[in-house]
Amino acid sequence: MRLPAFLALSATTVAAVGVAAVLVLRQPETAAVTGSGELLFPALVGAANQINEIRIQKGSETTTIVRGDQAWSIRERGDYPASKEKIKQLVVELAQLRRLEAKTDNPERYASIGVEDVGANAGSTAVTVTDAQGQPLAKLLLGETPTTGATTDTHFVRIPGEPRAWLAEGALSAEPAVATWIDQTVIDLPADQLAEVKVTRPDGKTLTAVKADAAAPHFALRELPRNRHLKSEDALDGMAIALTQLQLQDLVMANQIDFPAASSSHARFRTFDGLIVDVELVQHDGKDWIRLSAAAVPGATAATVAKAEDLNRSTRGYAYNVYTWKVAPLLRSLDELTDAGSGS
Template sequence: MNIKNLIILTMITLAVIITAAVLNQPQTTTISESKKLFPHLLKALDRVSEITVSTKNEVATLTRPVEGQWQLKEKHNYPVSPDKIHKLLIGVADLVTLEAKTNNPKLYSKLGVEDITAEASQSKLLTLKNAEGKTLASLIVGNDKVAKTDPTLQEIYVRRAEDKQAWLVIGQLTVEKAAANWLNAKIVDVDSARVSKINITHPDGEEIAIFKTAPQAEEFQLAYIPEKAKVKMPHVLKNIATTLSNLELDDVTTANEITFTDDASTRAVFTTFDGLEITMVTMNKDNKHYAKFSAAFTPKAVWTEPQEPTQSATEKEQSPANPTEKVANKTEKKTPWQPKPADEINKQVETLNAQFKDWVYILSDYKVDDLAKKQKDLIEEESSTKAEKPVADEVGEPATAIEEITVPVEN
């Protein structure tokens, strides 16, 4: 073979290798984009300002004012969960088609993609619009199941609202049907370990006081226990103290729609060791538990570490001479508890009151049932063979103990 033919053969071989390499390059991005149900939606998500979820029986209109927080129109523009909004938008944009299904309207109900106006319809119509009212995506969401190829994904039957063709798609898409489920559910979150006392006033005027002697104390105690009586179920006191721990709403309404009356309301004042005071007023009306809240900072309620008594000269003389014995008798000193700074508590109060002021929350029964318990529900008679230890002995002088746990009743 002469040199000329060798060069030609080499060039042909090189061309074949390059062509093969190019053809074998991964085409994931291109294929994935081309198979997406809404190929151009991802780049337009920042322009979505309205999401409508419609079913046969209910409509939820989620709106976002310019540079504002998402809110629910049907619930007086109460804030909605930003996490649910984010997951919904990304979920729609990332839907990838697997295969075409029926385009026969008579078969839509089998996939759950019938029009929401159809009899016994279970479908959800999801519509995304921009600020100008232009529809960016509109989708009827039907039945779903766990994806065969990936248990973290769903296979979902869908149909574009303007299209007869139904599709099987894969992705992660959760569309809440009930409007209230879109709400930002968290009302307040106060760890029970931070709570120093709870003063409860019932509609009939009966008062109950629950307290802890120090932040490090394990158990809550009940004040004003009669002689020959004890707390029936100590865990109930702790349950009451956890009322504000990650408290979430079931629904919400505006403050001017519900009137709370003293003869039908239970008032619970939760005070923390660092002086945060949250008042929770609840009322049962039309088989619903309504609650309103307010917050304040009470500097005099801030707990301080008791000072250790100084050792007298006589005690020093009577101290063990052996250094080893000193170490053995010395109890381990815990790090003193430190309250949060006053400016931090004031800022929290300001944030909470801004959140509370316009709203009345609807709560599940189990979240407020313990607050309704009366003194007789919390105590029982002790055995006659067991001596009763007065409450005052546990918390200090009687006058001091009562002063610390009593909060004046507000009208």
């Protein structure tokens, strides 16, 4: 069964695409060139639900978004799920692109506006949209954005194989970076659901933030020595929010990142309803990477078991490059969290 027709454009969008051509001011030397004011891809609106693949390439970086039976995925990231909302936005933007002003047809000048054929050292971004048979529904070389004189979103563009470059009107976001096209939220585990966060460092030392019950305003430190006190009552809150709206910067297959015991830390998050989320953390090439797994404590409800299964299903086999500021609180030492003295 094919994907539901979620790419079908709304009546408002179709109306916007089909509105009469805007008044175009033409330079004298290009006024005779036909096509000014026309949509670049007039058939794309009706063909939106035939789209099977979208490929975006700039230099040596390529992102291929592929349509499956139930979801879209990123080929270069082990078929990790892609954001259907971002895909829909790209299709709508392509469908609304309009030729505004004819530009050069001299290949020697293509590079000056970024519409040369895509290649390792080229400034252009190639966007190719194809159907299930591999037939192109839209092909575009996206160049530079004019820095002066533009009152609306405009871009230099060229259709591959055509000599004429154009100044096109319309918003268009076609970044080749993989992270642009996926749901960047890895996990969202609210801090108020947590009963415990236990971090084990590579040297075996542990720090555990605990709450007696959900009503407690802050976390206590289980390993707090008698001669020390927390620097502030919310000193451990950063540990608790590490998995709240955790966003990724990039992801790879988990076997591409090594998590050696000698340099990896481990954090275990346990919720009041019995969900356990294990997080391994390591630095690789100056970036913070994690991998996740989940389980439910014995006797947990069916809903909690389902949460663990869903999390494992979506994250198993992947390693995530996450923002340092988000996971840094998990790696704070006892000295960073506490001061000398009982605090009484």
